[in-house]
Amino acid sequence: MIANQISIFAENKPGRLSKVTSLLAAEKINIRAITISSSDEFGVINMLVDDPEKARRALAAGGLTVNLKPVVAVVIPDRPGGLDLLIRVLSDQGINIENAYGFVLESWEKAVFVVEVEQVEKTLEILEKNKFKTLDAEALAAIEPFHYMKY
Amino acid sequence: MYWDQSTETMERSALEALQLERLKKTVDAAAQSEFYRDRFASINCDPADISSLDDIRRIPFTTKDDLRESWPYGCVAVPKDRLVRLHSSSGTTGRATVIFHTAHDLDAWTDILARAMYMTGMRESDVFQNMMTYGLFTGGLGFHYAAERIGALTIPVGAGNSKRQIQFMKDFGTTVMHIIPSYALHLTEVFEEVGVDPRKDTSLRIAFLGAEPHSEKTRQKIQEYYGVDAFNSYGLSEMNGPGVAFECPERQGMHIWEDSFFVEIIDPDTLEPVREGDEGELVLTTLRREGMPILRYRTKDLTRFVPGSCGCGRTHRRISRITGRTDDMLILKGVNIFPIQIEKKLMEIPGVGNNFLIILEREGYNDLMIVRVEVLREFFSGNLKQLEQLRRTITEELRSDILITPRVELVEPNTLPKTEGKAVRVIDNRKD
Structure with a gap:
């Protein structure tokens, strides 16, 4: 499955992130994961949210420069060596990771590793063949309540 | 103290007579170029109509766009065989204008620039370090040949490579340098870095500052740091390049060589002459160029005549520092943008x-x-x-x-x- 990551072009100055978060808060959009990579005076904010299309509309209406991009969100075991299992498979198959970040779904149970790759379809095939589960935005949204219930 | 005393101190009436004689010759020569032939025809102007200096106002202005549109040879007034050099305006590839010179033109240019450098006190015993880009840019070759004409040992080191510049100054005993003012300021940091004090460790005594406008304060800074007398100059490639106007030791404005250029200062809006002493756009006509004569060229540079006569005895009028531009051209590190x-x-x-x-x-x-x-x-x-x-x-x-x-x-x-x-x-x- 493919998840849609939302990317925002933002100048590296105070107030830009707050503009993003306030727009999303007003639309009651939940942020699953967020990472920021920056060059000297500009950067890109990458996010997984529960409703990417709604988030895109809200941010664009707020004047921001936004792009939706397919990424692969892979479920991996949350234990030592968990990420290594996945990376070994991808590297054996010659998949290059352009950008990646991860977050825990259930402590000591499941984590999600989000990867941006050029060959999305091929990556999905490889993952399926190797019994890795991938998530889309809806799936991510659906899982999380259980995560809260545990505590 | 004079390079060419009779020209430099010529009575105004004699100077004006010389100007008229040269203006007539220039207009005649210009009429041989495709560009001016067409222009004169379009306004029914006959070079023979010029019988006084005021008659120059019957000739239309020439602009940078005119020169650009006559690319490549439209403004050349002599058979191409007689051309020996071309130069171009600094900085640009898309908007460059090209100026052609005959051997006579280069000789005349070298002469007035040598005259200017001599005026500041430079002599054949000097060692001259020319820290300008050589090539199409006029500041390199222009100063180079003028310094050689004075007889100074000339180092064509060119721009950049700051540590080598300092090394040369020290080792060869450079006494005169030609430098872009912003680079002169930058170089002070390199002097600090290599631990050389230009006042103690070099023999520098004169700096020619050119290629970009600078303030009196910048001049003071450079003089203090290097222990030199710094001279401001003015030029543009369309009018040969450096040497159009230069400060004398009095340094109360730049003498503009009126035997070589006819000078007007106009209101850029009405195109009428401003009152003597008021600020306006400098308009120049070449009086000693045969390869590519240019009539009433709008420089877009704003200046004014400095009133009164100069203590140095020269009769050629002085213009003030360039105070601005009538267009939005920027000058950065000596490059026009x-x-x-x-x-x-x-x-x-x-x-x-x-x-x-x-x-x-x-x-x-x-x-x-x-x-x-x-x-x-x-x-x-x-x-x-x-x-x-x-x-x-x-x-x-x-x-x-x-x-x-x-x-x-x-x-x-x-x-x-x-x-x-x-x-x-x-x-x-x-x-x-």
């Missing part, structure tokens, strides 16, 4: 949005051009690498066009300031 060039180049690059802003800053002693560019909304794919690539492309494209490496900053669409819909293109924060 038009914002329109930058705009044209930017708009050819995919991913560039609608608006941009040029900011000129002085960081320490370095002048810096920052170009802020809005990214096209549709271009953004969420990839930081793609943005960095765009920035590199813009930097490289601009560098190849304006010959200066700008600091490019990418900004979000619709974030740059606008005034009444018209974009603000340039902010100059350079201060002394």
Whole structure:
């Protein structure tokens, strides 16, 4: 499955992130994961949210420069060596990771590793063949309540 | 103290008679070029109509666009065999204008520039370090040949390579340097770095500052730091290059060589002459050039005549420091840059949005051009690498066009300031 990551072009100055978060808060959009990579005076904010299309509309209406991009969100075991299992498979198959970040779904149970790759379809095939589960935005949204219930 | 006493101190009436004689010759010569032949025909002007200096006002102005449109040989007034050199205006590839010289023209140019350098006190015993770019730019070869004509040992070191510049100054006992003022300021940092004190460790005594306008305060700084007398000069490639006007030791304005140029100062709006002493646009006519005579050239530089006679005894009038431009041309590190060039180049690059802003800053002693560019909304794919690539492309494209490496900053669409819909293109924060 493919998840849609939302990317925002933002100048590296105070107030830009707050503009993003306030727009999303007003639309009651939940942020699953967020990472920021920056060059000297500009950067890109990458996010997984529960409703990417709604988030895109809200941010664009707020004047921001936004792009939706397919990424692969892979479920991996949350234990030592968990990420290594996945990376070994991808590297054996010659998949290059352009950008990646991860977050825990259930402590000591499941984590999600989000990867941006050029060959999305091929990556999905490889993952399926190797019994890795991938998530889309809806799936991510659906899982999380259980995560809260545990505590 | 004079290189050419009879010319430099010529009575005004004799000078004006000489000007009229040379003006007639120049207009006749110009009529041999395709450009002026057509222009004279279109306004029914006959070179024989020029019988007084005031008659020059019957001739239309020549602009930079005229020269550009006559590319490549439209303004040449002699058979091509007689041309021996071409030079071009600094900085630009797309908007360059080219000037051609015969051997006689180069000789006359060298003569007035040698006259100017001699006027400041330079002699054959001097060692002259020419720290200007050689090549199409007139500041290199122009000064080079004039210094040789004086008989000074001439070091054609060219621009850049700061440590070597300092090494040469020390080892060869350089006494006179020709330097861009912003570079002279920058070089002070390199002197500190290598632990050389120009006042103690070199024999420098004269600095020619050229190729970009500078303030009196900048001159003071350079004089103090280097222990030199610094002389301001004025020139433009269309009028040969350096040597059009130069300061004498009195340094109360620059003597403009009126045996070689006919000088007018006009109101850029009405195109009428301003009152003597008022500021206006400098308009120049070559009086000693045969290869490519130019009549009533609008320099776009603002200045005024300095009233009164000069204590040095020279009768050629003086103009003040250039106080500005009638267009939006910028001068950075001695390179002429038009914002329109930058705009044209930017708009050819995919991913560039609608608006941009040029900011000129002085960081320490370095002048810096920052170009802020809005990214096209549709271009953004969420990839930081793609943005960095765009920035590199813009930097490289601009560098190849304006010959200066700008600091490019990418900004979000619709974030740059606008005034009444018209974009603000340039902010100059350079201060002394």
